Amino acid sequence: MADDVFKALADPTRRRILDELTDRNGQTLFEICGRLVTRHGLGLSRQAVSQHLAVLESAGLVSTRREGRYKFHDLDTEPLEHIVGRWLGPKTPRTPKTPEGTP
Amino acid sequence: MADDVFKALADPTRRRILDELTDRNGQTLFEICGRLVTRHGLGLSRQAVSQHLAVLESAGLVSTRREGRYKFHDLDTEPLEHIVGRWLGPKTPRTPKTPEGTP
DNA sequence: TTGATAGGCAAGTCACCACTTGCCTATCGT
DNA sequence: ACGATAGGCAAGTGGTGACTTGCCTATCAA
Numbered sequence: 593m594a595d596d597v598f599k600a601l602a603d604p605t606r607r608r609i610l611d612e613l614t615d616r617n618g619q620t621l622f623e624i625c626g627r628l629v630t631r632h633g634l635g636l637s638r639q640a641v642s643q644h645l646a647v648l649e650s651a652g653l654v655s656t657r658r659e660g661r662y663k664f665h666d667l668d669t670e671p672l673e674h675i676v677g678r679w680l681g682p683k684t685p686r687t688p689k690t691p692e693g694t695p
Numbered sequence: 696m697a698d699d700v701f702k703a704l705a706d707p708t709r710r711r712i713l714d715e716l717t718d719r720n721g722q723t724l725f726e727i728c729g730r731l732v733t734r735h736g737l738g739l740s741r742q743a744v745s746q747h748l749a750v751l752e753s754a755g756l757v758s759t760r761r762e763g764r765y766k767f768h769d770l771d772t773e774p775l776e777h778i779v780g781r782w783l784g785p786k787t788p789r790t791p792k793t794p795e796g797t798p
Numbered sequence: 799t800t801g802a803t804a805g806g807c808a809a810g811t812c813a814c815c816a817c818t819t820g821c822c823t824a825t826c827g828t
Numbered sequence: 829a830c831g832a833t834a835g836g837c838a839a840g841t842g843g844t845g846a847c848t849t850g851c852c853t854a855t856c857a858a
Contacts, residue, residue, distance in 0.1 A: 595707060598701075598704050598705055598710070599705060599845095601701050601704070601705075602701055602702060602704075602705035602845095603845090603846080604698060605846085607701070610782050611781070611782075614781070614782050614784075620804075620805090621804075621805065622803090622804065622805090636846095636847080637847070637848060637849085638804095638805080639805095639806085639807095639847080639848070639849085640846070640847050640848075642805075642806075643845095643846075643847080644846090647845095660804095660854095660855060660856075661803070661804050661805075661854065661855040661856065662804070662805090662855090663804080663805070667782070669782050669783050669784075672779045672782055672783060673779075673783065675779075676775045676776075676778075676779055678714070678717070679713050679714075679717050679770070679772050679775055680772055680775060680776065681717075681772070706815090706816075708816085723834075723835090724834070724835065725833090725834065725835090739816095739817080740817070740818060740819085741834095741835080742817075742818070742819085742835095742836085742837095743816070743817050743818075745835075745836075746816075746817080747816085763824095763825060763826075763834090764824065764825040764826065764833070764834050764835075765825090765834070765835090766834075766835070
């Protein structure tokens, strides 16, 4: 749940990926690889980025859609609106009060 | 920076500590240890919690004040309001500090 | 069909992180 | 003074996560 979201956000490279998807949504794996290189100087292997995208997808922050041999990645900011509100006091009426970890 | 905030939030135990400080602010190390045991079933050593608090403090999420042999820990939610907004777009006016009329 | 493009799977390496153990210092109560 | 409480420092260990390497599948264009 929110556990996976925090783990996904813990890595700087994954946050850059979210930045790139915020800038342009629906990119493929190779497009993201290229932008990480040219705009951030990150020389990562394709598999590294692929694994990062898998983490982001399992956290619900990225959704994917296949078209032929292409796989487009779309940003989903919905999980981001819940996670911080639990410490920000009763001003943000996002999530009522779920202590996370309850099955 | 925000990097340290995300790293601090990555650990579940540290998030529980923030929860306990949200519930009651200004607790000492031993109080937090006790609450983690009795309310979450976490059997951690005192040093483990101390190190967690150090991480939270270096991230700016917890401020400390000494009084005699006691050291009280206070929650600071200010860093939490900046970090998520970069992906949520300019729609959510979560941070009132940002100038409102910036296009 | 052939070659090029886009992506997936699996094992392996390496560094960092959470946690422990052991010992030390400082403050308070009696 | 003494012991008890509250906290700190440093080295060591185990496990997880980030990244790589190598090989494999699927789709499209020529």
